[in-house]
Amino acid sequence: MGSMIIDGIRVEFTDETNVLTVIRKAGIDLPTLCYVSELSVYGACRLCTVKDEEGRYFASCTVRPRDGMNIQTNTPELRKYRRTLLELLLASHDRDCTVCNKNGDCHLQNLAERMGVRSIRFKSAQEHHDVDNSSNCIVRTPSKCILCGDCVRMCDNIQAVDALDFAGKGVATLVTPAYNRRLAETDCVGCGQCRVVCPTGAISIKSTVDEVWAALADPKNKVVAQVAPAVRTAIGDRFGFPAGKNVMNRLVTVMHRLGFEEVYDTAFGADLTVTEESRELEARLASGEKLPLFTSCCPAWVRFCEKKHPEFIPNLSTCRSPMQMFGAVLRAWDDKSPDEKGRRLVSVAIMPCTAKKDEILRPESRTNGRQDVDYVLTTEELIGMIQSYGLTLNGADKDAADMPFGITSGAGLIFGASGGVTEAVLRNFIAGHNRQEIDALKKVGVREENGVREFTFRCGDRDIRAAVVSGLRNADMVLNAIREGGKNYDFVEFMACPGGCIMGGGQPVSSHGNMFRARRDSLYEADINMQIKKTSENPLLDTLYATLLKGREHELLHRNMTGN
Amino acid sequence: MEKSPETQKALAVLEKFTSDQCCGKCISCREGTRQMQQILTDSPLPSPSEEELALLSELGTLIDHTARCGLGKSIARQVLSVLEHQGGDERVIEEYLPGPYQELIFFDIDPKRCKGCSKCSRLCPVHAITGVIKQPFVINHELCIKCGTCMMNCKFGAISIKD
Ligand code: SF4
Ligand code: SF4
Ligand code: SF4
Numbered sequence: 086m087g088s089m090i091i092d093g094i095r096v097e098f099t100d101e102t103n104v105l106t107v108i109r110k111a112g113i114d115l116p117t118l119c120y121v122s123e124l125s126v127y128g129a130c131r132l133c134t135v136k137d138e139e140g141r142y143f144a145s146c147t148v149r150p151r152d153g154m155n156i157q158t159n160t161p162e163l164r165k166y167r168r169t170l171l172e173l174l175l176a177s178h179d180r181d182c183t184v185c186n187k188n189g190d191c192h193l194q195n196l197a198e199r200m201g202v203r204s205i206r207f208k209s210a211q212e213h214h215d216v217d218n219s220s221n222c223i224v225r226t227p228s229k230c231i232l233c234g235d236c237v238r239m240c241d242n243i244q245a246v247d248a249l250d251f252a253g254k255g256v257a258t259l260v261t262p263a264y265n266r267r268l269a270e271t272d273c274v275g276c277g278q279c280r281v282v283c284p285t286g287a288i289s290i291k292s293t294v295d296e297v298w299a300a301l302a303d304p305k306n307k308v309v310a311q312v313a314p315a316v317r318t319a320i321g322d323r324f325g326f327p328a329g330k331n332v333m334n335r336l337v338t339v340m341h342r343l344g345f346e347e348v349y350d351t352a353f354g355a356d357l358t359v360t361e362e363s364r365e366l367e368a369r370l371a372s373g374e375k376l377p378l379f380t381s382c383c384p385a386w387v388r389f390c391e392k393k394h395p396e397f398i399p400n401l402s403t404c405r406s407p408m409q410m411f412g413a414v415l416r417a418w419d420d421k422s423p424d425e426k427g428r429r430l431v432s433v434a435i436m437p438c439t440a441k442k443d444e445i446l447r448p449e450s451r452t453n454g455r456q457d458v459d460y461v462l463t464t465e466e467l468i469g470m471i472q473s474y475g476l477t478l479n480g481a482d483k484d485a486a487d488m489p490f491g492i493t494s495g496a497g498l499i500f501g502a503s504g505g506v507t508e509a510v511l512r513n514f515i516a517g518h519n520r521q522e523i524d525a526l527k528k529v530g531v532r533e534e535n536g537v538r539e540f541t542f543r544c545g546d547r548d549i550r551a552a553v554v555s556g557l558r559n560a561d562m563v564l565n566a567i568r569e570g571g572k573n574y575d576f577v578e579f580m581a582c583p584g585g586c587i588m589g590g591g592q593p594v595s596s597h598g599n600m601f602r603a604r605r606d607s608l609y610e611a612d613i614n615m616q617i618k619k620t621s622e623n624p625l626l627d628t629l630y631a632t633l634l635k636g637r638e639h640e641l642l643h644r645n646m647t648g649n
Numbered sequence: 650m651e652k653s654p655e656t657q658k659a660l661a662v663l664e665k666f667t668s669d670q671c672c673g674k675c676i677s678c679r680e681g682t683r684q685m686q687q688i689l690t691d692s693p694l695p696s697p698s699e700e701e702l703a704l705l706s707e708l709g710t711l712i713d714h715t716a717r718c719g720l721g722k723s724i725a726r727q728v729l730s731v732l733e734h735q736g737g738d739e740r741v742i743e744e745y746l747p748g749p750y751q752e753l754i755f756f757d758i759d760p761k762r763c764k765g766c767s768k769c770s771r772l773c774p775v776h777a778i779t780g781v782i783k784q785p786f787v788i789n790h791e792l793c794i795k796c797g798t799c800m801m802n803c804k805f806g807a808i809s810i811k812d
């Protein structure tokens with residue numbers, strides 16, 4: 086608590102942890118390349134340097150606000166320093182913007198423009214480093230790296246994976262996996278959160294756009310797509326829609342124009358997952374075995390559990406993720422009623438997620454020896470396709486997702502936000518369409534914002550003890566507490582990305598701050614508009630279970646660990 | 650052309666610093682000292698031209714005012730002081746005086762790498778480092794002024810900056 090003077094204006098502060106936050110609160114968007122509020126402070130870029138009334142300089146991100154401070158943020162000298170710092174950085178940067186994956190959307194490029202860097206007075210000190218293409222999810226291009234350390238701290242502070250680190254010192258410093266290994270040889274779980282915070286093109290999404298274009302162009306293919314709930318609340322960012330705006334209907338039209346013959350809603354897959362997972366929870370509660378039940382729809386979380394806490398593998402739900410269930414059903418449907426022109430089904434999934442790119446390649450993501458989903462495209466990649474075609478979402482007509490899988494429940498939609506799976510599963514434990522209870526469930530804590538929330542929900546005559554966890558550091562903490570006997574739950578939802586899939590590693594990163602609330606509220610809004618609240622009320626599911634899925638529930642909807 | 654003794658000295662300081670002492674974590678020091686060294690190396694004259702000196706001094710001041718720890722700051726001052734007094738007496742280099750800020754980073758000794766040689770403890774200007782020979786030494790963060798001397802001089806790379 087206190088106040089300080091910033092450029093002659095008095096600014097009050099309360100619980101801000103550093104001077105930079107107070108400066109930003111005062112409306113001055115000081116340029117930075119190494120500050121991410123959720124991460125520890127590192128002080129690498131020095132762009133946030135300010136000056137106090139005694140002429141002392143300090144990096145505002147590293148200093149706590151103190152009552153009575155008097156600082157200047159924009160003296161001619163500070164402005165010159167910022168420009169020179171960027172010049173220095175760019176002198177050792179592979180600044181071939183025109184062929185960079187980050188072109189047009191790059192924080193470094195943007196700052197160079199904002200600070201008016203027009204020439205570089207220093208000799209180029211660029212060095213060549215090999216691109217690391219080994220991961221199925223992300224690509225590292227070290228010659229674009231400015232050593233801000235954001236990815237290192239993200240992977241460690243928030244994700245507890247610690248796959249990236251600094252190596253070497255002085256001008257030979259590099260950010261790389263330890264011992265110079267390739268990403269695929271580390272514990273990286275593919276969450277893509279490092280890419281979300283990277284201010285440059287040094288970490289990018291492993292793209293399969295070219296493969297999908299080729300598939301679309303081949304007349305022997307029938308290309309269909311499913312779109313995850315989280316995508317519709319984020320893709321509008323790049324087309325000027327308000328934050329969080331649900332643009333699913335326009336997206337369906339535009340995807341048809343791109344050549345996707347059918348566009349389905351992954352929320353239907355989520356309905357299947359919720360149904361199966363509710364049954365699994367029922368069964369485990371009855372037998373008292375393998376509790377707590379852990380969700381398994383986030384592939385980055387599943388990898389984390391396998392690599393860091395293998396003793397908990399039996400607790401993982403055997404359910405496939407919504408994407409994989411839907412993928413398997415689409416194949417089975419195609420086998421049953423093959424295309425009349427004899428074309429091959431190519432199944433594409435549009436996801437907010439980089440880890441899903443790895444999930445489709447796992448052995449248990451195959452049915453009868455065939456890969457269920459052929460390609461995963463992230464929201465970012467789909468944006469690229471739409472733009473390269475010359476289309477836009479803005480003028481697009483609206484259309485509904487295609488049948489026969491077009492009927493979904495609200496429960497399937499909220500999957501995209503952390504807490505959504507839990508809420509969806511627990512809705513099935515409420516008897517009948519009991520509005521009071523459905524509303525009461527919203528308020529037990531499942532919709533709070535913290536990374537670990539726990540609550541007890543009373544259904545009928547029993548209490549279900551649940552926890553909702555997002556961020557893998559939080560997951561690590563909760564698993565340790567369970568192991569040590571400090572915590573007892575029946576059901577725990579884990580999502581790798583803080584806030585859930587709406588904040589996934591393949592989503593557009595906005596320069597307008599954190600999009601979490603806007604995207605989450607948009608999904609809850611979509612749920613309100615659905616007549617069908619519970620997956621058990623979805624009439625399409627009954628039909629499907631009575632026909633296509635009859636006797637094949639396990640084969641199509643659960644993880645087949647044999648790889649056949 | 651043969652470089653002047655001052656230029657040679659400045660280059661030697663920079664060379665040692667960039668290759669061995671700089672931790673490489675902050676831009677101003679890592680890239681700034683690299684470019685200072687480059688400008689001196691590339692200069693065709695015995696001592697830098699007026700224009701070159703202007704750029705060197707711009708970089709030196711930048712590092713002095715924005716580097717993350719005392720190490721970069723004192724190297725920048727040292728080099729500037731040598732260069733600006735070509736042919737004259739060697740000026741006494743201004744000691745690094747800590748600002749009252751820089752609160753959120755600190756120097757730390759990795760007990761696994763520290764061999765307990767006591768060199769850092771002997772060099773620390775404020776006697777912030779204590780320990781027993783052949784056992785890991787410890788920095789008292791209350792006393793430390795974040796000058797970087799210990800990190801620069803540790804032969805085992807046991808001292809680093811933490812956030
Ligand atoms: S990372 Fe940014 S600044 Fe660097 S080449 Fe790519 S777009 Fe340009
Ligand atoms: S993808 Fe996730 S786990 Fe892998 S390096 Fe990046 S942050 Fe770490
Ligand atoms: S890869 Fe990106 S986030 Fe990581 S240090 Fe380099 S520039 Fe920063």
Ligand code: SF4
Nearest residue numbers: 383438581582586589
């Ligand atoms: S939380 Fe969602 S977006 Fe993030 S890794 Fe898991 S499934 Fe992917």
Ligand code: SF4
Nearest residue numbers: 672673675678718721
């Ligand atoms: S932290 Fe200190 S030694 Fe490291 S690069 Fe910055 S000024 Fe130089």
Ligand code: SF4
Nearest residue numbers: 773793794796797799
């Ligand atoms: S940084 Fe300087 S003051 Fe701090 S312990 Fe090392 S030598 Fe002593």
Ligand code: FES
Nearest residue numbers: 128130131133146
């Ligand atoms: S934001 Fe403060 S040093 Fe980078």
